[in-house]
Amino acid sequence: METKLLERAIQGDVESFEQLIKTYNRYAYNIAYRMMGNEEDAKDMSQEALIKAYKSIKKFKMESSFSTWLYRIVINTCKDELRKRKEATYSLDETFGEDDGLKHEMSDEQSDPILIYEKAELKANIESALNRLSDDGKSVVVLKDIMGYSYDEIGEILQIPIGTVRSRLNRSRLALKEILRVQIAES
């Protein structure tokens, strides 16, 4: 079924392509939402990514699964856009990377584990904490914890070696934890 639709989509049939992506639309949108941090951008970026996919569907090789390929485009589209925005706003003060600020805060507040907070409170903060993560960090965390992909699959989607997946995930989770801690302590 999927290959048939794929063939027709490659020939330029819009409806077949829509059928093909129907099941992935929502995931694509959710990935974009976590990457971009708001609904409007999520819609724009996921649609842009899906259109990109449509345009370049000829380049899709059967060796990976369609969803993997599609989500890669979504993530890359989001990252490109985020990079563009950063270049536009932070071009003058690049030294203010989020990591520096984070380390500074970390050394300050080496105290309460997040375990002591109410779950509701954490839940309310986790979204904004996720938004403050670096783009690469966000993508691994989203793919692992929200989409539930394995390390292998994440490696395939992001096209990075599995060792990098591990270390990125490790770093991102630690960072996320610290951001959360600081955020709650501040509020």
Place this chain on the structure above:
Amino acid sequence: MKCDDARLLMNLAIDDEINHEDLSQLNAHLDHCEQCTVEYEELKYLKELMGEMEMKELPNDFEKELHVRLLEANFLNRRDKMPEQKTKMLGKLKDWVTGHGQYVVAAAAIALIVLISNNPIRLGGYKSAESMDGQAPLFAAGKMEENASAYGMDASAPQAAEMATETADERGIGGGALDDKTTSAPQEKPSASNRAINNDSYRTDRMIIKSGNINLEIVDYDGILDDIKQNVITWGGYIENESTSKSSYNARNPQDDLKYGSVIVRIPNDKFEEMMSLLKSYGNVIYDNVYAQDVTKEYRDTAQEVENLKLTETRFRELLLTATDMEDVLAIENELTRIRSQINQYERRLKDWEVLVDLSSISVELNEVKSLEPVFEPIDDSLFGKAKSELIKTINNIRKWLENIFIWVIANSPILVLIGIVAVIWRIRSNRKNKQMKS
């Protein structure tokens, strides 16, 4: 083991990607390192929290919007692949155009006006047909003609009315477009998009096409047929088809010429049941059935499709306003024409459904009989009578059997003759042999 290494393993552990060996090492470390134990718990907690984050629903217009953007992408894609030759020709045209700069604006303006005065009309036509539908069902037009002929008019009557409103609209919009021309081009844009958005005119209730079949035995054919026609017309329907024949099956009394025939009536939906029970009251019902087809889903899908196409159309029209290249303008116009014809096609289908839903059809078959009372054949019960009929039957059977044999013999005579000849030859030969043996 160092705490840093342990942290890496923790991640593997919570993601179920750890092997046995590493797990036992990690556990050993956790047993004596309190800080790492806390951290491990924190990580597990974090993962749990992340897992509980809710998936966002797709925005309502997501797929619709995507569809439009995809069509656009598809269009631009195709345009880029336009054959070289064509672009060369267009290039020449462009050269000419740049040479005669002042005409470009005029040409573009004319193209715009042609498009705008041609395309939105159907939107208008659709709307006005709908509003007519609101006050009186579509076949109101049919009713006007009922004096001229009681039946024999078909569904084209409402369509004719629709065409009339369409042409009326055309005139109105043509005038409007001219006005726009005198002011400025950008003003046309909002008017075009408003028209496209203004289309909540689809039906939202269930769309059920009802039809019925009924087969009747009646006494007074002409009287009842007239009565049916009368009722259909007063209820706002019409006769789609009628035919009457005389039947000669009544051989015993040829002076009574019985009639049979069929009528197809179209009747407003709400009068359907009434009509059916009226028909049943005319005589003996031999057969009747009612069939309802729900086309709600098809109708809504098609309406949705039309909506999508209209959105695309608006987008293209906006594109057209921004297009500066002659080549682009032509390509966009082509695409607009294609979309328009598709919209028209779908709208026609919607209209057909609406008419079918508004007017149920009932196909009535009428058989005239002498009396509606059941007829009893006299029964000859006597023994002799039975014997006589049995004897006749037997004789008839014998006759039939003999007939069959005769037919069979005649039919197979060529083969029989052949077999006969072969038998005779064989006989003669065996006789000769016998004689030779004896001698």
